[in-house]
Amino acid sequence: MRNLALVLLAACGGSAPDAPADAPDVFLAFSSSFQPYQTWTHFHSEGPPDDGTYSADVLGPREQYISQLPPSGSTAFPVGTMIVEVRHTGVIFAGAKHGGDFNPTGAHDWEWFELLQDPSSQVVSIKWRGVGPPAGEMYGGDPNGGCNACHTACGLNNDYVCSSQLQLASF
16 A cells, blocks of 8 residues: 555655655656646757658757756656657647656657647647557657557667757756
């Protein structure tokens, strides 16, 4: 029961005063977590180079939003960081630094999302979440998931974040 309370407190952004120092930080993102993304720090990106490495749906301009910039000198994005990417096609993908040893064989500690935004109300909802899209969905033209494949290729040096605008060394 105590562990459940710690997870719930962490998900709400709190911490238990008597939590052990080695307790994992965990962040659970909900639709409401992404709702204010258009107010976050944002960058325009032309996307990855068209060098034959990427499928057409990965290429092209996009707007990237980050919920919190990492402290100067950070070697990783803080647990709770959310990054939203609105592609030129209108598709919205996101990542949240989940923590708690989530996704240990992929982009460690990151959870992936596809978001939907109602055009009239602007309400954001989650279409899918996890280590990659569910069966029948595709990400980046890769029917096998794609999220972890690309983000692990971007490497641990930038905490699996591929964006040239969001390089830890620049903060």
